[in-house]
Amino acid sequence: MDNVWIPLALSLKVAGWATLLNLFFGVAAAYGLARWRSPARDLVDSILTLPLVLPPTVLGYYLLVVFGRRGIVGEWLQKWGIELVFTWQGAVIASTIVAFPLVLKSARAAFEDIDPQLQNAARVLGISEVAVFFRVTLPLASKGIMAGVLLSFARAFGEFGATLMIAGNLPGRTQTLSIAIYEAVQAGDDNTAAIMVLITSVTCVLLLLIAGRLLPKSHRRKF
Amino acid sequence: MDNVWIPLALSLKVAGWATLLNLFFGVAAAYGLARWRSPARDLVDSILTLPLVLPPTVLGYYLLVVFGRRGIVGEWLQKWGIELVFTWQGAVIASTIVAFPLVLKSARAAFEDIDPQLQNAARVLGISEVAVFFRVTLPLASKGIMAGVLLSFARAFGEFGATLMIAGNLPGRTQTLSIAIYEAVQAGDDNTAAIMVLITSVTCVLLLLIAGRLLPKSHRRKF
Amino acid sequence: MTLSINIQKHLQADERHFHLDIRFTANSNRIVLFGPSGAGKSLTLLAVAGLLKPDQGNITLHQRTLFDHDKAICLPPQQRNVAYLFQDYALFPHLTVAQNIAFGLRKNWLNPLRHFANNHPVVLKWLKLFELQVTINSYPHQLSGGQRQRVALARALVSEPDILLLDEPFSALDSSLRERMRNELSQLQLQLNVPMLIITHDPADVKAFGEEVFEVRDGRIS
Amino acid sequence: MTLSINIQKHLQADERHFHLDIRFTANSNRIVLFGPSGAGKSLTLLAVAGLLKPDQGNITLHQRTLFDHDKAICLPPQQRNVAYLFQDYALFPHLTVAQNIAFGLRKNWLNPLRHFANNHPVVLKWLKLFELQVTINSYPHQLSGGQRQRVALARALVSEPDILLLDEPFSALDSSLRERMRNELSQLQLQLNVPMLIITHDPADVKAFGEEVFEVRDGRIS
Amino acid sequence: DDLVVSAASSLTNAFKEIATDFEAKHPKTKVVLNFAASDVLLQQIVKGAPADVFASADQEAMDKAVTEKAIQENSRKNFANNQLVLIVPTDSQQSIKTLQDLNQPAIKRIAYGNPASVPVGRYAKAALENAKLWDAVTAKGIPAQNVRQCLDYVARGEVDAGFVFSTDAAIMKDKVKVALQIPLTTPISYPIAITKDTKQAETAKQFVDYVLSSTGQATLAKYGFLAP
Numbered sequence A, B: 001m002d003n004v005w006i007p008l009a010l011s012l013k014v015a016g017w018a019t020l021l022n023l024f025f026g027v028a029a030a031y032g033l034a035r036w037r038s039p040a041r042d043l044v045d046s047i048l049t050l051p052l053v054l055p056p057t058v059l060g061y062y063l064l065v066v067f068g069r070r071g072i073v074g075e076w077l078q079k080w081g082i083e084l085v086f087t088w089q090g091a092v093i094a095s096t097i098v099a100f101p102l103v104l105k106s107a108r109a110a111f112e113d114i115d116p117q118l119q120n121a122a123r124v125l126g127i128s129e130v131a132v133f134f135r136v137t138l139p140l141a142s143k144g145i146m147a148g149v150l151l152s153f154a155r156a157f158g159e160f161g162a163t164l165m166i167a168g169n170l171p172g173r174t175q176t177l178s179i180a181i182y183e184a185v186q187a188g189d190d191n192t193a194a195i196m197v198l199i200t201s202v203t204c205v206l207l208l209l210i211a212g213r214l215l216p217k218s219h220r221r222k223f
Numbered sequence C, D: 001m002t003l004s005i006n007i008q009k010h011l012q013a014d015e016r017h018f019h020l021d022i023r024f025t026a027n028s029n030r031i032v033l034f035g036p037s038g039a040g041k042s043l044t045l046l047a048v049a050g051l052l053k054p055d056q057g058n059i060t061l062h063q064r065t066l067f068d069h070d071k072a073i074c075l076p077p078q079q080r081n082v083a084y085l086f087q088d089y090a091l092f093p094h095l096t097v098a099q100n101i102a103f104g105l106r107k108n109w110l111n112p113l114r115h116f117a118n119n120h121p122v123v124l125k126w127l128k129l130f131e132l133q134v135t136i137n138s139y140p141h142q143l144s145g146g147q148r149q150r151v152a153l154a155r156a157l158v159s160e161p162d163i164l165l166l167d168e169p170f171s172a173l174d175s176s177l178r179e180r181m182r183n184e185l186s187q188l189q190l191q192l193n194v195p196m197l198i199i200t201h202d203p204a205d206v207k208a209f210g211e212e213v214f215e216v217r218d219g220r221i222s
Numbered sequence E: 001d002d003l004v005v006s007a008a009s010s011l012t013n014a015f016k017e018i019a020t021d022f023e024a025k026h027p028k029t030k031v032v033l034n035f036a037a038s039d040v041l042l043q044q045i046v047k048g049a050p051a052d053v054f055a056s057a058d059q060e061a062m063d064k065a066v067t068e069k070a071i072q073e074n075s076r077k078n079f080a081n082n083q084l085v086l087i088v089p090t091d092s093q094q095s096i097k098t099l100q101d102l103n104q105p106a107i108k109r110i111a112y113g114n115p116a117s118v119p120v121g122r123y124a125k126a127a128l129e130n131a132k133l134w135d136a137v138t139a140k141g142i143p144a145q146n147v148r149q150c151l152d153y154v155a156r157g158e159v160d161a162g163f164v165f166s167t168d169a170a171i172m173k174d175k176v177k178v179a180l181q182i183p184l185t186t187p188i189s190y191p192i193a194i195t196k197d198t199k200q201a202e203t204a205k206q207f208v209d210y211v212l213s214s215t216g217q218a219t220l221a222k223y224g225f226l227a228p
Ligand SMILES: Nc1ncnc2c1ncn2[C@@H]1O[C@H](COP(=O)(O)OP(=O)(O)OP(=O)(O)O)[C@@H](O)[C@H]1O
Pocket: A221, A222, C011, C012, C013, C018, C036, C037, C038, C039, C040, C041, C042, C043, C044, C087, D135, D141, D142, D143, D144, D145, D146, D147, D172
């Protein structure tokens, strides 16, 4: 069963990193956009949604162009001994970019739905803008952000088009569960595929259930 | 340029239908889940997120198993003369299922963030539960729902893995822009691919910008 | 006999327990509830409106049973036909003042359009009586505290209810406006001839509306 | 001279325009603003706190310029060191009563933990003075109207501010509680010896705090 | 150290076995196989993916690799041949004896690899053009994204016939049957080569030699490949 557990562990690692990165970058970008008063902000927002619009394989191709040994960034990274193509770090980059818009949009909607009066109340109490963000804004937006983060985790877990392109399909090194399933289906190995689909599903349902438990409960009057 | 406009029109048709269907089913499911008081509700929620977790090609494979000529549903549909495999309707089904969790999660978070006091105020005024939904709940959740719907549109527009499986790649009939781009990239036809990517991007950015304009403005005190 | 309340409810927040045990029968139409903060006045009103379901007991209005635990009767708020002014107003943030006031005039699936609300005679009447004309197209977040309270009161009074439930209706108003509104409300109550249950801390309100006055303390009538 | 306000601000909602033009200099420490609903009292307090930026004018407190349009000075709310009771309380829904009150005691990136808040002597002092002990672990949505107002007031008073801005601080309280809190506040003001700007509709408040009383009408001092 | 071998998907089963055998003979080397469509592998290598050996399903992909200077040209060798076959679902009622029979109205859908990017499609197109049938077949054609998708469509009865390699048809013997062997003017031959950027040319050469050795050829034959 090693041919299931190793890809599963890799998928969890890749999706976990991608989710962490998106939690950081997605929330930061969403907060920036929610506060930025500029006519360009909706344009930037739409452009940041593009990773979702492009077919993953195509995105992966462009990532390859940029991060490959002969790519602009790839060439530069190589000088530092960093190689992304055919590594799990490459898979993380692919998954992160593909899932990024999910956190961005959910978090931005959540930020914009907060009553600014509450942030003002904190400011008046002498709390710095950064602290207001962590103590008021973030907790109040947590429901929407969590929705986005869970979507992003699920998407990163299921990513394979872009990953296949940049990280390849190297068993034990970059073959995530998604790619393994894809390969099994391609090879006509329906039983293996079904088992792996089942494992993917159960793992994700469990993780989503646990994440749901961690969610702050509602602070609304309900009788 | 017909080899761009026809796939573009098809993509818009498919993504448009998928978004409409998801607006309906996603919002309905989210509302149901947000109101349902049952320990099973988080489980159902997680299971409904699975289309995001499975690699699209694999999902497409299972769709083929279900909706194909020899599939359970497909066989039954055939009696009514309805054929989904290799038709644009098949592409709609694939895109809808793939993008469904995006609306579901965003809408559910938005519904659960509404102050129930406002719904109570409407009930006391004699407004039926259905009317409360349309007059209070939906407008107050609109920001989060719209975020999900836009994500879902973008995702449906970019879908190609599942679509390719069930709808095929019939130029003029089921070849969406995503599939055309994929094909161009695969064929090493970088210029055509780049042009189509550009068109996809511009179209989507424009549509997202317009949709953003339609959003209700915030009803929060801001100075 | 017009209104009879006999309800028990247990609420818990963390380790704090609150027992509500309200029993009274009112034979007049103007009933005032008063008492210290946190005594259970608002909860009582919520129960009458059908927004808080008691654990035990019953509520009867003009022989009509609104709630009866033993008979498993619990009319939904929609069927109780009450006018309710919430202590924190609960105005609809996505609707203008006129649309808020017109909200209950139409029971269908669409909110009253601005045009409809801005021209409806009943809306205009209340806007005038409550001196809210200039705010007709404003949204709640563009209003002052007292303006919000008046909009909430107008919204509650617009339809013809079977009972008026008002939770500190004038607390955010200055004394002269308070007096004018007290008169309006008094007239309306006489005209509708329905029971009015009002929570207040203002002695002048007690004087004006307190044909029967009940003091609530620690969840009980004392 | 302690507090000098001279500000102009234009607000617009739909076609409605509101001009705020408040000019006064107060030489005492106990200042009452009163006037009809919608006159501009709350907006004035917001401007002093730095939450509303006037179009013109200046605000000076003890020779310290909080705002000066011509000199392009506008201190952020954080640097004005005010105690502000919002008319609609603005309690943090995700924090308990004790955490809300302790909010301003720590300025770092983390909210006060329950344990910290529940054992902080200052928090306990205000809980006791405002008769809120039992609600210590409750969340705002589990409180009555008057309890919320008291928590908001305690939260504002906890730190040692340079000025007290109170927007109808006792409106949701019954008369006996109101009197007790009025005494507490009065003592606190004497002890801190800072200016207090209070909006009220209650003649008893005016009597207690009104060393200088300004009437606001249609956006102006009249 | 790891030897990265990028091989066409149609080689999946055979190369897995060859890699295991090779590792047994060279215990210090670990062979990491990277399977994907030939053109995907080509793109990866051209953009500088750290692969050491490239085994393609047709000459066209390898030719492009040469043009892009991604492989060592002198290391290029043909190591296997394959056959193009027309398959139908096992329960198919149609009798197909020649390519012309594809004109039968009962045959409504025919799957083949998309000639723009799939080698097996290019061969099918060449064969059909030769028989002056290409236009007739495209009218009912279902272009698939790779040979396995094509196979799957036939296996599920979604199409009435399809063009695949004989090695693929062998995988689903229970669901598809070979209706026709299709003779081609140019044989289907698989080339293998060492990449330009390889850091272990030595081991790469050993692997290529092993594939060409009699044991390697025997394994390929076991999976239905023909000698080059
Ligand atoms: N959801 C809840 N959970 C637990 N306790 C609650 C909840 N809601 C209210 N309470 C408590 O019930 C008691 C009565 O509340 P209620 O709102 O009826 O007070 P009230 O008489 O209206 O007071 P006020 O004049 O301050 O508005 C209060 O002590 C309050 O803290």
